[in-house]
Amino acid sequence: MAQVWKCSGLRWSADGPVLTWQGGRSSALTWGKRVAFEVVEGGVRTCVGARGHACPLRAVVPGRSTGARCEECARLDRAHSVAADTIADDRRTYHVYLAWFGPGMTKVGITAVERGTARLLEQGAVCFSWLGAGPLMAARRTEELLRAALKVPDRLPYGEKRAVRSALPAGTAERATELAELHRRAIALGGWPESLERSPFRPVDHVVAFGLExxxxxxxxxxxxxxxxxxxxxxxxxxxxxxxxxxxxGAVVLDTRLMTGWELGPAGRTAFSVPVRPLKEARGVQDGLF
Known part of the structure; x- marks a missing residue:
């Protein structure tokens, strides 16, 4: 292949999804655009490194890994993330949010206020609302309070999110119903940190932004x-x-995290020739290059 690229992942801009590539190149994605690429023949998938540094071992990683990191680089990457609770001196203000992905699927989370709604778009949240804003530790305590009191998880598998996308209620009001009830119950709870300011219920719907309508x-x-x-x-x-x-x-879902670590080039043919498996069935109501 004359040209070879390495994907850095998918990010969301104000105009929609953008595929990014090592070296700073990016490809804006619009509905109806042809997405076509070929994995380099004879190539292997290598670790993408951590925190902007290349993997010193150039370790080979499994094709099904969405992280595309070897064990050591994955450990280093997580050790420096907000989710690891190791950054006690972070002085940024954080939002606490409730995100809804489909019937019976809501999670609680936090994101830096300066990031706006980027985190919700990255997670594939169909609908969300802010719950409050404050210092990192206060946001963390609020997240834990809601997990314990309302039995709302802070993580949901992407496979389960995909499974419910074809069964979304038709109207924005209907999609916000579960979220509204959880927000009401969350705000009524005692034990909120004093330094966290509560936010009114103002649902934001991403169905149009995602093209799911x-x-x-x-x-x-x-x-x-x-x-x-x-x-x-x-x-x-x-x-x-x-x-x-x-x-x-028919329609096939490609998790772009599977693209990282591979060398990719233009597709010489239009045949779809990578392994495809059936989507997971939706579970029941939430319990406890081109």
Whole structure:
């Protein structure tokens, strides 16, 4: 292949999803755009490193790993993240939020106020509302309070988020119903840190931003990329790290995190030739290059 790129992942801008590439190149994605690339024949997937540093071992990582990091780089990356609770001197203000992904699927989380709604778009939140804002430790304590009192998780598997996208209620009001009730119960709880200012319920809906309105249900998801494999399809929707591609066999979801670590080039053919598996079935109501 004359040209080879390495994907750095999908980010969300004010105008929509953008694929980023090592070296600073980026590809804006719009509905109807053809997404087509080929994994370099004979190539292997290598660790993407941590915190902006290359993996010293250039370790080979599994095709199904969404992190694309070896064990050591994954440990270093997490050790310096907000989620690891190791940054006690972070002076930024944080939002606490409730995010809804589909019927029976709501989570609580925190994100730096300076990031705006980027974190919610990255997670594929269909609808969300802020709960409050304050210092990092106060936001963390509030998150723990809601997890314990309301049995709302702080993590949801992406496979479960994909499974419910084809069963979303049609109206914005209906999509905000569960969120409104949880927000009401959360605000009524005692024990909130005094330094965290509560926010009124103001739901933000991402169905239009994600292109999910009227989109066909996906028939499967890419399980991994393989050397010599081709991905080719028309972009019909995107949510979080996922691209929904229309192919000859129906809509297929590509988690762009599976692209990192591979050398990719232009697709010489249009055939879709990477492994695809059926989507997980939706679970019941929440208990406790181109």
């Amino acid at each position: 009227g989109v066909a249900a996906a028939v499967g998801e890419v399980s991994e990329l393989v050397a010599g494999g081709i991905v080719s399809g028309e972009l019909v929707a995107a949510a979080g790290p996922d691209l929904h591609l229309a192919t000859e066999s």
